[in-house]
Structures are given as C-alpha cells and as structure tokens.
Amino acid sequence: MTITLERHKKPPFWSARNLSYQAYRLKNRPEIIIGVLSLGFLGFVVLVPLFQIIREALTFQRYDLAYQRDGVIGSLTLLHLDRVFNQPISQALFYKPLMNSLKIGFAVTLIAVIVGSSLAWLMVRTNIYFKGTFGAMLVFPYMMPSWVGALAWLTLFKNDRIGGSGGMLTYITGVEVPDWVAYGFLPITFTLAMHYYAYAYLLISGALATVDSELEEAGATCGMGKWKRIRMITIPLLLPALGSAVVLTFIRILGTFGTPALLGLPVRFFTFSTQIYASINARNQGDAYVLALVLIFLAITFIWINSRIIGVRKSYVTMTGKGFRKRESDLGLWRWPLTLLIIVFLLITVLLPMVLLLWESMTLIPGNYSFSNLTTYFWAGKGNVALAYGEPGVIYNKGILDALGNSIKLGFAAALFNGALGLLVGYAVVRGRGARLARWLEGIAFAPYIFPSIALGAIYIGMFSTNIGPIPALYGTFSILVLITVIKNLPFTSRTGIAAMLQIHQSLEETARVQGIGWFRRMFRIIVPLSMSGLVAGMLLTFITAMRELSLIILLISPGNMVLTGVIFGYQEQDMAQHSAAVTLMLVVIIITISVIVRLMSRRVGVGRLSAV
Amino acid sequence: MNITRKTFMRMVGGTATAALLAATASFTSAQEISxxxxxxxxxxxxxxxxxxxxxxxxxxxxxxxxxxxxxxxxxxxxxxxxxxxxxxxxxxxxxxxxxxxxxxxxxxxxxxxxxxxxxxxxxxxxxxxxxxxxxxxxxxxxxxxxxxxxxxxxxxxxxxxxxxNEAIVFFYNTDANPEGPPISNVWELTEERFRGRVGIKDPMGSGSSLMGLAVLVQQPEEMAAAYQRLTGEELVLGEGVPDAGYEFVRRLLANDVVIFKSGSKLADAAGAAGQDDALIAMTNMTYISRNDDKGNVNAFITDLDPVARMVxxxxxxxxxxxxxxxxxxxxxxxxxxxxxxxxxxxxxxxxxxxxxxxxxxxxxxxxxxxxxxxxxxxxxxxxxxxxxxMKGWNVSAEFMWEQGPALRDFWLIHSSQ
The missing domain is CATH 3.40.190.10 (Periplasmic binding protein-like II)
Incomplete structure (x- = not known):
C-alpha cells in the first residue's frame, strides 16, 4: 500500500532524484538550454529598451509642460495616449497617417511578394538564360539606399508643383505629369516595392532551392495538373518563407521614412513613420513612443497571425535523409521574352539609379547634366578651396577611406554575430516549437525590428554607460556599435534561421544522436551546413543593412569610429551633392562587390544546395 | 514552504521582472547643482x-x-x-x-x-x-x-x-519677376494668385523653419495690423484659431503651400533660371549663395510688411x-x-x-x-x-518653449488632409 503511494507521489522539486532527472532531461534537450540563455540575453538587450519606451511614453516629460503648465515631471501621465487616440489632433497625428501607411504596406507587400517570388521561381526552377548573373543582380536594388529610387523617380517625373525645371518626361514629351503620378501613394508604393521585393526574393529562393522536385512529381503521378501541384504542394511547402517575407516586408514598410518623406511631402501625404520622425525631431518623446508602441503592437499581431497559420500545419520539412532532386521547368517559347523582361527590370532598378548617382557625382555644377559640365574632381581631385570647401576627392580623402574601413568592419562583425545568434534562436524556437519558451523567444527576437532606431540608440547610452558585472562599459567603444547593429538586425537572421530550421527534419539529428554524437558536432556537421543557404542570406541582409545604417548608431559613434553613412549625412547636410553622390555610389559598389564575393565563395565551398542566394 | 517547480518558476520570473524594472528605473528629473x-x-x-x-x-x-x-x-x-x-x-x-x-x-x-x-x-x-x-x-x-x-x-x-545668427527669408525669382519683388506684405501669400505657388521648408522636420514661422506667430498684433494695412479690413479669424499669427499659418496652408523636405532644393526650385511662374520660397537666407554655385536667379524680398527677416x-x-x-x-x-x-x-x-x-x-x-x-x-x-x-525680428526662446508644441500641433492639424 505504502509502496504504491510512494510511486505515485511526485518527488519534491529540490530532491536529488528530481534534480538529476531534470538535469538528464535538460542534457537531452539542448534547445531548452539555448533557449533560456538566448532569452536571458535578449531579455536584457531588447526588453529593457522596450520597458523604457513604455515607461517614457507614460511619464510626464519636460516637453509636456507646454501642454500642461502644472504637470509634474517624472509623474505618470496618460497625456500622450490621449493625444494619439482620443483628441481632435489624433486624426492628423495618428489615424490618417496610419491608414496611409497600411494602404502602402498592403500594396507594397502584395507587389513585392509577387515580384519576388516570381523572380525566385524563374531563377531556381526554370531554364531562363544568364541565371547566375541575374541571380546576383536581382539583390542589387536592395543594396542601394531606398531614397535613391525616390530621387530617380523625381528626376524622371517631377512636375511644376515643386517648381524648378520639370522632370525628364516633361522635357522629352512636353506632357505635364499629373500630381498623383509624380507624388504620393503611387510613386511611394512603386519605388518601395522595387526596393523591398528583395526580402521575398531572397527568402523564397532560399526555400525553393530546398524543395524536393520529387514531391511535385509525386503529385503529377497522382494526376494533379500543373497549377494544382503548385497550389497543393509547392506553396504549402514555401509557406514559412512566404510568411516571413510578408511579415518582414509589411512591417519594414510601416517603419520606412526616407521615401515617403521625399515623395509624400509635396502633396502632404503623411505616413506613420513621418509622424514618428516629426515627433522625435521635436523631442516630443511621449508622442513618438506611443506611436512606436502601436507599431510594435501591429508587428506582434502580424507575427502572431503568421505563426498561427504556420503553426497549424506542421509538415514543411523538406530536408530529410532521403533522396533529393531538383528539376527545372522548360520555359519553351517564353525563355527569351522572360529573359528580356528581366534585363529591362534590372536596367530600371539597378542601372538607372547608379548611372544617375555617377552622373551627379561628376557634375561641376550640381543639377546641370550637360557634357561640358562633367568633371572627375570629386573622385580624384586633391583639394581645391574654390570647390566644395576644399574637400578632396573620394580617393584622396582620408576621412572617407577611414570611414569605409569602419563600415566594412562593422558590417562583417554584425553579420557574423548575427548569423550565430540567428541560428541558435532558430534552433531553440523550432525544436521547442509549441512551448512557451519558444514563442517568447520568437516574439522577442522580432521586437527590435520595429524599435525606432534613434530611440534604441538613446536608451543604449544609459544601459551601457557603466560596467555590467564582468562586462566593462561599452559606451564609446566599437563593441556597442556591433551590439546594437546585431540586435537591430536580429529579426532578419532569426526569421531566416527559423525558416531554415523548419525545413530540416529532426530525424537527421536523431540519427546522429543514436550514434552517440554530441551536440556540438551535430550542430556543426548537420544543422549548420544544411541551414547555411538560408543563414547566409540572413547574414547578407544584415551586412547590407549594417553598411547602410546611420540613425541607429549616430548617438553611439565617436569620430574615430565614423562610418560611411555618417560621412554621407555630413555631405548632404552641407549640400555637397557631388561628394554625397560619389560616396553613396562607392558604398553601393562596395556592398555589391562584397556580396558577390560572398556568393561566389559560398558556392565554391558548396554551401548546401545554394543556388539562388 | 514546500518549493515546487511552479513556485520555483514563479520566483525566477519575479526576480527577472524586478531586475528588469530596476534596470529601467534610472530616471532623472530636474538637476540641482550638486x-x-x-x-x-x-x-x-x-x-x-x-x-x-x-x-x-x-x-x-x-x-x-x-x-x-x-x-x-x-x-x-x-x-x-x-x-x-x-x-x-x-x-x-x-x-x-x-x-x-x-x-x-x-x-x-x-x-x-x-x-x-x-x-x-x-x-x-x-x-x-x-x-x-x-x-x-x-x-x-x-x-x-x-x-x-x-x-x-x-x-x-x-x-x-x-x-x-541666421535668418529665414523669402526668395523670389528675378526671371519670373523682372520688375522686382512680387509682394510687399506677407499676407499677399495667402491670396488666390499664390495658390500652390509658395514653397516652405518643412517646419515639422526643420528647427530653423519652425523658428522662422514662430517669429511671425509670436507677434499676433503686428500680423493683424499688417493685414489691415494690406486690405483695409479687420482680420476675421477662422474657427478655433487663437490669433492673427496662427491665422496666417492656417491661410498659408489652406492656400496649398508646397512643403519641401530640403531648404536648398527649395531654393533651387524657386530660383532656377528661365521660369515664368516660379515659386516664392520661404527658406534659409544663406541659400542665396547657390546663385553663384548653381546659377539660380533668386533675390531676397527685402521690403516686406510686417517683417522681412526672421532671425x-x-x-x-x-x-x-x-x-x-x-x-x-x-x-x-x-x-x-x-x-x-x-x-x-x-x-x-x-x-x-x-x-x-x-x-x-x-x-x-x-x-x-x-x-x-x-x-x-x-x-x-x-x-x-x-x-x-531688412527689417528683422528675433525668435523668442520663451515662445518656442511654451508655444512651440502648440504651433506644431496647429501645423499638423491644418496640413493634414
């Protein structure tokens, strides 16, 4: 009697038996250890800023004295919630801009995902010509700052509303471009879609490359038609990548600022991000943070919907220990027309903006595009006080070259750390899928994506001004730039990490485990190689974004660590158009070169079945 | 107390939350001289x-x-x-x-x-x-x-x-206006003939532009008087508009003023040679130097009622x-x-x-x-x-501190459509 009771009674938590049992369980569940460690780290670097944002949104700030003369600084206030949601000003501050942003977000996401996945399919699954070259070049538009596209649009289509000389279209045809073509919703949507299709393209081509054609052939054997196969087999298999692409694109569009500001202002088309920017610019932190929190809330909702859809259907595993084949569809008669279409597409999205930048950088008087006005001074000049305040040309400019070195250093460091962290988070989330830990981790890893960059930077000053345990004060060092860049870009790599991991069947790891192979070896011999194609894509995205980032790091940077984007900012602020164009072009060319090298190298060492990244 | 797994997890969670709150709770308010x-x-x-x-x-x-x-x-x-x-x-x-x-x-x-x-x-x-x-x-x-x-x-x-010290001023295009400045009173900019023909550097994005605007708004009596000198009539304020300064901002926006992100681009747009219907630009005075650099044909409107130079x-x-x-x-x-x-x-x-x-x-x-x-x-x-x-007024720091947010709100509401 007593014996049965003993057996059914759970041993107390602290008993040696239970602890050793728990330890044994943990040893076989490395995803829990990794998950807890990652959660602890991310909790600190992500949740602390989040709490701070919430707290400052609800705290009476010095700025708010203008609204409430008798307010007490530092006390709890609902002033900003009220302003954003419940006052006459809310319409202008929140509701209308939000509607504009949502409209743009849906339109851009739709176009970007259609364009991106069509291109991915063409590159991975068909026999289109020049696949290698195209495959590389299709990511180039993303490597340019997104405002370059907006400027190109204005050069082509601007009309009399913003005065000066008309755009090229008016110049050539004499037709006055209507406002709705030149500014506002249409051009913002178009230029952003031509920039951000890269997410969908990269993620979906990465996933497509790992889908076994045999699965589709099995469908054909069962008598499925072509479209039914795509609908019933291919698309469901691509859902995780597709979902990530939609989430990343949509939320990035909600937060994007440069293009809406350039193309929206002339017709007073305000978006959510332009309002956040305006509030931050006024140092009205309350408004800015409440708006930012709405953005974070939207993003979380979106991720939740995404994980619901994907969470319900579980079988996306495409990498198993069994055979794998990739078959290319024959485009037949369409082979050349589609190739030409892609060439035209690349001419417009890649060549045109770069030519415009180059031309701008070689004009003696900015804005005068005649041949007699061309000069190489801004590239190879040695400094002439009559020109550009005596600033030497790019290749003799020590400031620019130093900044270039720092930018590359930052890009590489951030990409590397990010790849490692993304892989671990992906592993913990996928292997522990369904558990609370995994859901938290997934959510937290995504949060930095929508933090206003400048706010994150400002909060990091406070967090890392003194030493934390054994970690010395990071403020003022290069490490903090790397840290904040890693955190801000974590969503890319954690998404790609999760997507890649979802496709690897657990049986591969289990096989190794049965043979007594330890976790580290399993990781390096199985998981890392198999997820490499997705991971490299994520790291490349981090590298590109890190090279182009400024507002995130501007508050943390010291002159010795100046980066190229900081140099560009300086030139723009001083209206040195040619220098700014020259350095921008240099930045774009370097990003492109490095990513092409990475691509070639990863192909040489045979990273997975990498064919599109 | 018997520590179960549940209570243990709760303790861990509680400690973590406390640590988080402690880490965020370093808010400082007014600084006394230590x-x-x-x-x-x-x-x-x-x-x-x-x-x-x-x-x-x-x-x-x-x-x-x-x-x-x-x-x-x-x-x-x-x-x-x-x-x-x-x-x-x-x-x-x-x-x-x-x-x-x-x-x-x-x-x-x-x-x-x-x-x-x-x-x-x-x-x-x-x-x-x-x-x-x-x-x-x-x-x-x-x-x-x-x-x-x-x-x-x-x-x-x-x-x-x-x-x-720098100033926000009004530029006009000398090719489009060979006989001299097209206006002599700021209120003319709110007339129908200048609908969509005035450009301003975005005050929501630019501190200098906001201060330039504030210079006009902080002098409501002078603005009302200038209106009367132009039209001979008393200024009628729009609904909910507090005074003549704000009324000028409201009418400027209602007259479809074109908002520019960059002051230099605005100066170039207004000043490009050969235009016959150029914008009038409200931007930083210092961009006049682009006449030399870029061949613009801008000139200052030097004689303006009530003020030509907003410092x-x-x-x-x-x-x-x-x-x-x-x-x-x-x-x-x-x-x-x-x-x-x-x-x-x-x-x-x-x-x-x-x-x-x-x-x-x-x-x-x-x-x-x-x-x-x-x-x-x-x-x-x-x-x-x-x-x-040029007649000039200086921006008031006190006005900017106490009324700046209200002016921004006013601009936001009236520029939204």
Missing amino acids: PELDAWLQENALGQYTAAEENWDEIVARATEEGEVVVYSSSGRIAKLVDHFQALYPGITLTLFDLGSVKTIEKTVREQDAGIFAVDVVTTGNSGQVIYELLGNNRIFNYVPGQFIDRIPEENRDPLLIRV YPTYMAIGANAPNPNAAKVFIAYLLGNPDLNLDTELTKPYTEGESFDMLQGLAPYHDPGSVSPRSDVPLPAGGEVWDE
Missing part, C-alpha cells in the same frame, strides 16, 4: 562664479595641459576648423561630433543622465530647448570670453552666447562638468574670431584660406551671406550687406 558641480563651477569661474577679470594666458596654458576639446555640433561645416585650430593651438586636439541639432541635445541629455560628462562645448540651435532644457537645468553653462564682452551686444550673450540663433556653451573646461573656453573664443578683426578688415574669398582665415578664425566657414556674427565689430559677409536694411 556640491561636485558647484566645486567644478568655482574652479573654472563659471555660473555664479563668473569673474569680471580673467587671465587669458593662464587659461590657454591650462587648456594646453588638458590637451583636447570635445565638441557636439549641429553643423558639419565646423569640421573645416580642425586643422586651423590645431595649428593655432598646438597641443589641443579638436574632437568633433557632427550630430545635427536634435541629436546634439539628445546626446548631451542622455549622457548626463547616465553620469557621463564627456562634452566640452555644445553648439546648436533650437532656442526653446537650449535655453530652457539645457541652460535652465544646469546641463550647460554660459561663457563669454572677457576680451569680447564689450563687443557683443547684450542680447547676443545673455542669457547665452550666440555663435551665429534664429545658434548658441554655444560649456557642458556641465566638462572634462576640459579651459580648452572649451579657448575654442569658444576661437569661434568668435580673432580679437584684431574689425569693421575695416579686408576679407577675401575663400575665407577658409590664408590671412582671411587667420582674422575670421572660427567664423570663417560661416562668413556667408545670411549669417551674421554676434560681434558688432565684424564686417557683414560680401553679398549679405542687405541684412541691416
């Missing part, structure tokens, strides 16, 4: 300890010992000074952070809240916040080099020393607990120009070269039309002599 800060002020003769006499040679000697001066600046042009300053004061390294006006203030405040005192000289615009948030909270301290006090009018050094200052001051206070003093004096500079000094372009640079010193990169030194004994830049002929 004993340490007071000692620092006394040692460096700043704040209430400002001395009538100072020994300049000793300051320079101590500055050289300090060896560095760290500057947070809203303007990138200041970078032109690095080599010149270091040649003049060997041994003092000039470390420059080019941050723009918002981030200059943000970085200063955040660092000081975190107990970091790294900045020596803060130089930025945005009157309300500089005077009330920085100076008013003892985050920065005013310093006027002794040898310059008599040459700087009081309004340019009290409560805070101004590094440079906004850029200040400079020493950061609280600055690590190199004497070097900061030396650099501030350098930014004011050579003491030997006077109204008869011959200055030749380019100003950042040779003898002119040696006379202008820190003023050199800013010696452009539309920029004016706070000193009364510095000649106006060539091409900017008209400054004195």
Whole structure:
C-alpha cells in the first residue's frame, strides 16, 4: 500500500532524484538550454529598451509642460495616449497617417511578394538564360539606399508643383505629369516595392532551392495538373518563407521614412513613420513612443497571425535523409521574352539609379547634366578651396577611406554575430516549437525590428554607460556599435534561421544522436551546413543593412569610429551633392562587390544546395 | 514552504521582472547643482562664479595641459576648423561630433543622465530647448570670453552666447519677376494668385523653419495690423484659431503651400533660371549663395510688411562638468574670431584660406551671406550687406518653449488632409 503511494507521489522539486532527472532531461534537450540563455540575453538587450519606451511614453516629460503648465515631471501621465487616440489632433497625428501607411504596406507587400517570388521561381526552377548573373543582380536594388529610387523617380517625373525645371518626361514629351503620378501613394508604393521585393526574393529562393522536385512529381503521378501541384504542394511547402517575407516586408514598410518623406511631402501625404520622425525631431518623446508602441503592437499581431497559420500545419520539412532532386521547368517559347523582361527590370532598378548617382557625382555644377559640365574632381581631385570647401576627392580623402574601413568592419562583425545568434534562436524556437519558451523567444527576437532606431540608440547610452558585472562599459567603444547593429538586425537572421530550421527534419539529428554524437558536432556537421543557404542570406541582409545604417548608431559613434553613412549625412547636410553622390555610389559598389564575393565563395565551398542566394 | 517547480518558476520570473524594472528605473528629473558641480563651477569661474577679470594666458596654458576639446555640433561645416585650430593651438586636439541639432541635445541629455560628462562645448540651435532644457537645468553653462564682452551686444550673450545668427527669408525669382519683388506684405501669400505657388521648408522636420514661422506667430498684433494695412479690413479669424499669427499659418496652408523636405532644393526650385511662374520660397537666407554655385536667379524680398527677416540663433556653451573646461573656453573664443578683426578688415574669398582665415578664425566657414556674427565689430559677409536694411525680428526662446508644441500641433492639424 505504502509502496504504491510512494510511486505515485511526485518527488519534491529540490530532491536529488528530481534534480538529476531534470538535469538528464535538460542534457537531452539542448534547445531548452539555448533557449533560456538566448532569452536571458535578449531579455536584457531588447526588453529593457522596450520597458523604457513604455515607461517614457507614460511619464510626464519636460516637453509636456507646454501642454500642461502644472504637470509634474517624472509623474505618470496618460497625456500622450490621449493625444494619439482620443483628441481632435489624433486624426492628423495618428489615424490618417496610419491608414496611409497600411494602404502602402498592403500594396507594397502584395507587389513585392509577387515580384519576388516570381523572380525566385524563374531563377531556381526554370531554364531562363544568364541565371547566375541575374541571380546576383536581382539583390542589387536592395543594396542601394531606398531614397535613391525616390530621387530617380523625381528626376524622371517631377512636375511644376515643386517648381524648378520639370522632370525628364516633361522635357522629352512636353506632357505635364499629373500630381498623383509624380507624388504620393503611387510613386511611394512603386519605388518601395522595387526596393523591398528583395526580402521575398531572397527568402523564397532560399526555400525553393530546398524543395524536393520529387514531391511535385509525386503529385503529377497522382494526376494533379500543373497549377494544382503548385497550389497543393509547392506553396504549402514555401509557406514559412512566404510568411516571413510578408511579415518582414509589411512591417519594414510601416517603419520606412526616407521615401515617403521625399515623395509624400509635396502633396502632404503623411505616413506613420513621418509622424514618428516629426515627433522625435521635436523631442516630443511621449508622442513618438506611443506611436512606436502601436507599431510594435501591429508587428506582434502580424507575427502572431503568421505563426498561427504556420503553426497549424506542421509538415514543411523538406530536408530529410532521403533522396533529393531538383528539376527545372522548360520555359519553351517564353525563355527569351522572360529573359528580356528581366534585363529591362534590372536596367530600371539597378542601372538607372547608379548611372544617375555617377552622373551627379561628376557634375561641376550640381543639377546641370550637360557634357561640358562633367568633371572627375570629386573622385580624384586633391583639394581645391574654390570647390566644395576644399574637400578632396573620394580617393584622396582620408576621412572617407577611414570611414569605409569602419563600415566594412562593422558590417562583417554584425553579420557574423548575427548569423550565430540567428541560428541558435532558430534552433531553440523550432525544436521547442509549441512551448512557451519558444514563442517568447520568437516574439522577442522580432521586437527590435520595429524599435525606432534613434530611440534604441538613446536608451543604449544609459544601459551601457557603466560596467555590467564582468562586462566593462561599452559606451564609446566599437563593441556597442556591433551590439546594437546585431540586435537591430536580429529579426532578419532569426526569421531566416527559423525558416531554415523548419525545413530540416529532426530525424537527421536523431540519427546522429543514436550514434552517440554530441551536440556540438551535430550542430556543426548537420544543422549548420544544411541551414547555411538560408543563414547566409540572413547574414547578407544584415551586412547590407549594417553598411547602410546611420540613425541607429549616430548617438553611439565617436569620430574615430565614423562610418560611411555618417560621412554621407555630413555631405548632404552641407549640400555637397557631388561628394554625397560619389560616396553613396562607392558604398553601393562596395556592398555589391562584397556580396558577390560572398556568393561566389559560398558556392565554391558548396554551401548546401545554394543556388539562388 | 514546500518549493515546487511552479513556485520555483514563479520566483525566477519575479526576480527577472524586478531586475528588469530596476534596470529601467534610472530616471532623472530636474538637476540641482550638486556640491561636485558647484566645486567644478568655482574652479573654472563659471555660473555664479563668473569673474569680471580673467587671465587669458593662464587659461590657454591650462587648456594646453588638458590637451583636447570635445565638441557636439549641429553643423558639419565646423569640421573645416580642425586643422586651423590645431595649428593655432598646438597641443589641443579638436574632437568633433557632427550630430545635427536634435541629436546634439539628445546626446548631451542622455549622457548626463547616465553620469557621463564627456562634452566640452555644445553648439546648436533650437532656442526653446537650449535655453530652457539645457541652460535652465544646469546641463550647460554660459561663457563669454572677457576680451569680447564689450563687443557683443547684450542680447547676443545673455542669457547665452550666440555663435551665429541666421535668418529665414523669402526668395523670389528675378526671371519670373523682372520688375522686382512680387509682394510687399506677407499676407499677399495667402491670396488666390499664390495658390500652390509658395514653397516652405518643412517646419515639422526643420528647427530653423519652425523658428522662422514662430517669429511671425509670436507677434499676433503686428500680423493683424499688417493685414489691415494690406486690405483695409479687420482680420476675421477662422474657427478655433487663437490669433492673427496662427491665422496666417492656417491661410498659408489652406492656400496649398508646397512643403519641401530640403531648404536648398527649395531654393533651387524657386530660383532656377528661365521660369515664368516660379515659386516664392520661404527658406534659409544663406541659400542665396547657390546663385553663384548653381546659377539660380533668386533675390531676397527685402521690403516686406510686417517683417522681412526672421532671425534664429545658434548658441554655444560649456557642458556641465566638462572634462576640459579651459580648452572649451579657448575654442569658444576661437569661434568668435580673432580679437584684431574689425569693421575695416579686408576679407577675401575663400575665407577658409590664408590671412582671411587667420582674422575670421572660427567664423570663417560661416562668413556667408545670411549669417551674421554676434560681434558688432565684424564686417557683414560680401553679398549679405542687405541684412541691416531688412527689417528683422528675433525668435523668442520663451515662445518656442511654451508655444512651440502648440504651433506644431496647429501645423499638423491644418496640413493634414
């Protein structure tokens, strides 16, 4: 009697038996250890800023004295919630801009995902010509700052509303471009879609490359038609990548600022991000943070919907220990027309903006595009006080070259750390899928994506001004730039990490485990190689974004660590158009070169079945 | 108590939450002068300890010992000074952070809240916040080099020393208006004939543009009187509009004013040669120099009722607990120009070269039309002599601090559609 009771009674938590049992369980569940460690780290670097944002949104700030003369600084206030949601000003501050942003977000996401996945399919699954070259070049538009596209649009289509000389279209045809073509919703949507299709393209081509054609052939054997196969087999298999692409694109569009500001202002088309920017610019932190929190809330909702859809259907595993084949569809008669279409597409999205930048950088008087006005001074000049305040040309400019070195250093460091962290988070989330830990981790890893960059930077000053345990004060060092860049870009790599991991069947790891192979070896011999194609894509995205980032790091940077984007900012602020164009072009060319090298190298060492990244 | 797994997890969770809250709970409000800060002020003769006499040679000697001066600046042009300053004061390294006006203030405040005192000289615009948030909270301290006090009018050094005064003005296109300025009263810009033909640099994105607008709004009686002089009628305010200043903003927006992100692009758009229906531009006076650089045909509207020149200052001051206070003093004096500079000094372009640079010193990169030194004994830049002929008002820091947010809200509501 007593014996049965003993057996059914759970041993107390602290008993040696239970602890050793728990330890044994943990040893076989490395995803829990990794998950807890990652959660602890991310909790600190992500949740602390989040709490701070919430707290400052609800705290009476010095700025708010203008609204409430008798307010007490530092006390709890609902002033900003009220302003954003419940006052006459809310319409202008929140509701209308939000509607504009949502409209743009849906339109851009739709176009970007259609364009991106069509291109991915063409590159991975068909026999289109020049696949290698195209495959590389299709990511180039993303490597340019997104405002370059907006400027190109204005050069082509601007009309009399913003005065000066008309755009090229008016110049050539004499037709006055209507406002709705030149500014506002249409051009913002178009230029952003031509920039951000890269997410969908990269993620979906990465996933497509790992889908076994045999699965589709099995469908054909069962008598499925072509479209039914795509609908019933291919698309469901691509859902995780597709979902990530939609989430990343949509939320990035909600937060994007440069293009809406350039193309929206002339017709007073305000978006959510332009309002956040305006509030931050006024140092009205309350408004800015409440708006930012709405953005974070939207993003979380979106991720939740995404994980619901994907969470319900579980079988996306495409990498198993069994055979794998990739078959290319024959485009037949369409082979050349589609190739030409892609060439035209690349001419417009890649060549045109770069030519415009180059031309701008070689004009003696900015804005005068005649041949007699061309000069190489801004590239190879040695400094002439009559020109550009005596600033030497790019290749003799020590400031620019130093900044270039720092930018590359930052890009590489951030990409590397990010790849490692993304892989671990992906592993913990996928292997522990369904558990609370995994859901938290997934959510937290995504949060930095929508933090206003400048706010994150400002909060990091406070967090890392003194030493934390054994970690010395990071403020003022290069490490903090790397840290904040890693955190801000974590969503890319954690998404790609999760997507890649979802496709690897657990049986591969289990096989190794049965043979007594330890976790580290399993990781390096199985998981890392198999997820490499997705991971490299994520790291490349981090590298590109890190090279182009400024507002995130501007508050943390010291002159010795100046980066190229900081140099560009300086030139723009001083209206040195040619220098700014020259350095921008240099930045774009370097990003492109490095990513092409990475691509070639990863192909040489045979990273997975990498064919599109 | 029997510790089960559940309670254990709860304890862990609770500790984590407490740690998080503790980590975020380092909020500081108004800064009183601490004993340490007071000692620092006394040692460096700043704040209430400002001395009538100072020994300049000793300051320079101590500055050289300090060896560095760290500057947070809203303007990138200041970078032109690095080599010149270091040649003049060997041994003092000039470390420059080019941050723009918002981030200059943000970085200063955040660092000081975190107990970091790294900045020596803060130089930025945005009157309300500089005077009330920085100076008013003892985050920065005013310093006027002794040898310059008599040459700087009081309004340019009290409560805070101004590094440079600049202005927002109206440009018109001389090709489109060969007979001279198309308007003589600001209210004409709200008439139907200028519908969609006035450009403004976005006041929501640009501090200088907001201050320019504030100069008009802060004088409602004058604005109402100007309206009456133009039309002979009493101004009728729109619904919910508090006064004539705001009414001008409302009517300007209702008249489809075109908002530009960049002031220089606006100057170029208004000033491109050969136009017959050019925009009138409300932008920074200093962009007139683009007439030479870019072949624009802009001119100032010099005679305008009630005001033609809306002046906004850029200040400079020493950061609280600055690590190199004497070097900061030396650099501030350098930014004011050579003491030997006077109204008869011959200055030749380019100003950042040779003898002119040696006379202008820190003023050199800013010696452009539309920029004016706070000193009364510095000649106006060539091409900017008209400054004195144009009627000007200065932006009020008090107005910016107390009414700036309301003006922004007003602009936001009336520009939204």
